[in-house]
Amino acid sequence: MLAKSKKNKKGVYQEIAFSIFLVALIILGAAFLIISNSRINKRRQELISQINKLEAEIKEKEKQNTELKAGVSQISDQNYLEQEAREKLGLKKPGEEVVSIQKVETETNTNQEVKKETSSPWNPKTWWGWIKNKFH
Numbered sequence: 001m002l003a004k005s006k007k008n009k010k011g012v013y014q015e016i017a018f019s020i021f022l023v024a025l026i027i028l029g030a031a032f033l034i035i036s037n038s039r040i041n042k043r044r045q046e047l048i049s050q051i052n053k054l055e056a057e058i059k060e061k062e063k064q065n066t067e068l069k070a071g072v073s074q075i076s077d078q079n080y081l082e083q084e085a086r087e088k089l090g091l092k093k094p095g096e097e098v099v100s101i102q103k104v105e106t107e108t109n110t111n112q113e114v115k116k117e118t119s120s121p122w123n124p125k126t127w128w129g130w131i132k133n134k135f136h
Helices: 002-075 078-089 107-119 124-135
Strands: none
Touching: 002 078
16 A cells, blocks of 8 residues: 555656646747747838838839829920920020020128138238328
């Protein structure tokens, strides 16, 4: 009988050890599944973000495409061609005169530059002007 009780105790310990091993294995499996799921969700969010960016880029490119198509159809228009030839090439029709307006530099900019040059106390022009005013 004693041998049976030792054998039963040994079997009980084995069952407990096996149960603990199974529980640990299940916990590890669940942890692995949770970590894998979080990685998959993170990658999914990155891909969704990338898809949204690409869709926005597609919309922008489609908008540019429609603008270019409108430009191409406008180029075939005779009035547009005449306007571009006049503005960019300086061409004119017989009997017309071309008027060109050029930007003239204003005097206020040059006056400000002169004031900056003469306002410094170490400027030789300032000294010469002072000496000239004192002795004349």
